[in-house]
Amino acid sequence: MTWTWFHRLGSPPYVYRLAGRLTPWFGWVAAVLLLGALYDGLVIAPPDYQQGDGFRIIYVHVPAASLSLMIYTSMAVAAAVGLIWRIKVAHAAAASCAPIGASFTVVALITGSLWGKPMWGTYWVWDPRLTSELLLLFLYLGYMGLRSSFDDLQRADRASAVLAIVGVVNVPIVKYSVVWWNSLHQGSSLSLTGKDTIATPMLVPLLVSILGFTLFFAAILLMRLRAEVLRRERAASWVREALSS
Amino acid sequence: MTHFLHMGGYAAFVWPSYGVMLLAVVLNIIWARSVLARSRTEARRRAAIQGDSE
Amino acid sequence: MSQGPSSPLTAARLVIARDLLLAFRRPEQLLQPLAFFVMVTTLFPLSVSPELAQLRAIAPGVLWVAALLAALLALDFLFRDDAQDGTLEQYALSGQSLTWLLLGKTAAHWLLTGVPLSLMAPLMGYTLGVPASAGAGIMLTVALGSLALSFIGSIGAALTLGVRRGGVLLSILILPLAVPILIFGSRATQLAIGGEPYTAPMELLGAIVVLSFTLAPLAAAAAVRISLE
Numbered sequence: 001m002t003w004t005w006f007h008r009l010g011s012p013p014y015v016y017r018l019a020g021r022l023t024p025w026f027g028w029v030a031a032v033l034l035l036g037a038l039y040d041g042l043v044i045a046p047p048d049y050q051q052g053d054g055f056r057i058i059y060v061h062v063p064a065a066s067l068s069l070m071i072y073t074s075m076a077v078a079a080a081v082g083l084i085w086r087i088k089v090a091h092a093a094a095a096s097c098a099p100i101g102a103s104f105t106v107v108a109l110i111t112g113s114l115w116g117k118p119m120w121g122t123y124w125v126w127d128p129r130l131t132s133e134l135l136l137l138f139l140y141l142g143y144m145g146l147r148s149s150f151d152d153l154q155r156a157d158r159a160s161a162v163l164a165i166v167g168v169v170n171v172p173i174v175k176y177s178v179v180w181w182n183s184l185h186q187g188s189s190l191s192l193t194g195k196d197t198i199a200t201p202m203l204v205p206l207l208v209s210i211l212g213f214t215l216f217f218a219a220i221l222l223m224r225l226r227a228e229v230l231r232r233e234r235a236a237s238w239v240r241e242a243l244s245s
Numbered sequence: 246m247t248h249f250l251h252m253g254g255y256a257a258f259v260w261p262s263y264g265v266m267l268l269a270v271v272l273n274i275i276w277a278r279s280v281l282a283r284s285r286t287e288a289r290r291r292a293a294i295q296g297d298s299e
Numbered sequence: 300m301s302q303g304p305s306s307p308l309t310a311a312r313l314v315i316a317r318d319l320l321l322a323f324r325r326p327e328q329l330l331q332p333l334a335f336f337v338m339v340t341t342l343f344p345l346s347v348s349p350e351l352a353q354l355r356a357i358a359p360g361v362l363w364v365a366a367l368l369a370a371l372l373a374l375d376f377l378f379r380d381d382a383q384d385g386t387l388e389q390y391a392l393s394g395q396s397l398t399w400l401l402l403g404k405t406a407a408h409w410l411l412t413g414v415p416l417s418l419m420a421p422l423m424g425y426t427l428g429v430p431a432s433a434g435a436g437i438m439l440t441v442a443l444g445s446l447a448l449s450f451i452g453s454i455g456a457a458l459t460l461g462v463r464r465g466g467v468l469l470s471i472l473i474l475p476l477a478v479p480i481l482i483f484g485s486r487a488t489q490l491a492i493g494g495e496p497y498t499a500p501m502e503l504l505g506a507i508v509v510l511s512f513t514l515a516p517l518a519a520a521a522a523v524r525i526s527l528e
Contacts, residue, residue: 053255110265145468239288
């Protein structure tokens with residue numbers, strides 16, 4: 001049962017139509033979640049004991065940073081699937097991830113910088129987490145640059161896939177840099193296994209925010225995926241049908 | 246209301262942060278839509294050319 | 300030429316021997332990265348300050364940035380000649396493990412560029428006010444770091460093979476991956492210059508070397524096959 005579903009995901013016309021139907025769902029649910037998280041985070045959540053109202057940057061900074069890592073990982077996985085099983089749709093998905101991931105990385109760096117100034121006294125410090133997040137941005141840009149330097153789309157897909165996979169080593173470095181090194185950046189407040197160190201009324205808008213941005217990413221990804229799928233389908237007749245609808 | 250905008254003195258940092266995120270959200274939407282629209286036009290054009298040559 | 304199966308290790312050794320022989324027929328190409336290294340290093344006393352005390356403080360960073368840039372320059376030559384005259388294609392079609400052949404090529408590249416750089420580095424360090432006693436430490440750290448750089452760089456060189464003016468793109472791609480080498484390498488050099496034990500960053504550098512020479516040829520081989528399609 002599951003394998004037919006997986007095979008259908010490799011079919012461009014199926015993906016094109018499915019993506020088209022799913023995009024508005026993801027988009028609107030994301031909008032509702034984000035507006036809710038916005039109100040909760042800015043108005044309802046109590047000010048922090050140490051950071052006052054400044055801590056509210058957390059509701060944009062942490063989702064941006066989490067998403068920058070999650071998107072890169074997805075991109076690398078999609079690239080690997082495309083490379084190993086030679087599935088065009090997977091390459092299309094990887095290509096679609098990159099600009100979105102890069103934009104979230106930029107947001108993470110800027111919001112982090114704006115949070116650092118009042119809290120640490122400086123807009124930037126070369127500590128492991130900030131440095132590796134900056135490197136993540138360079139990896140995204142390098143990936144997009146490598147793609148655009150090839151005329152042949154297939155070669156662009158496969159070469160950039162190798163780069164994406166090699167670069168994924170940076171993701172655990174960003175994530176665990178606060179554990180491995182003495183970093184100025186604070187340690188993890190969220191944990192999948194242990195107890196969270198953040199108070200619940202402050203935690204809820206953060207989780208909703210992360211979920212909302214994830215769904216937002218999905219919606220944008222699906223839009224870009226449809227565009228990439230169309231690019232890769234040269235002579236297919238389904239394209240004519242799909243576009244006239 | 247002013248207390249809200251003031252953000253406990255951190256307004257200069259909090260509001261630009263939210264602004265940057267909002268900008269990123271809006272730009273992502275616009276950019277993705279334009280990329281999709283362009284590829285649809287391209288694909289339609291390609292399909293029309295093939296239709297003529299058949 | 301003799302035929303018959305030989306072990307991948309033999310094939311790699313033959314590739315190293317071939318590359319070394321070819322390189323020594325054109326020694327000017329060997330000197331270019333070295334000359335670049337010397338020139339970049341001398342830019343700093345000229346632009347920052349001729350004060351030896353100040354130079355000594357920035358010496359590790361200067362030496363490493365210059366070595367990194369020189370290595371990046373040299374990486375351009377790693378596959379270019381062989382790709383152009385079809386040798387790389389022969390390697391891919393030969394039935395020998397392309398991974399091992401590329402391991403051989405990259406090792407030869409390090410012998411031709413990284414080793415001379417590591418011999419030159421203490422000299423340039425001396426011009427930057429570094430005491431001569433730190434010479435051995437500098438040589439060791441640059442040798443190890445440039446080895447890791449050659450292997451990680453081989454991935455970038457393989458990826459940008461088919462690209463016009465791929466040299467700049469190569470540097471951009473390699474830089475994020477080369478940063479850990481730069482960080483640990485210059486830290487090790489800094490400790491060596493200060494006369495302190497530098498085993499900790501050297502061990503990390505060594506770990507990166509082991510990781511890169513086991514995994515990088517695999518990625519490079521995949522990238523070369525993609526470029527040759």
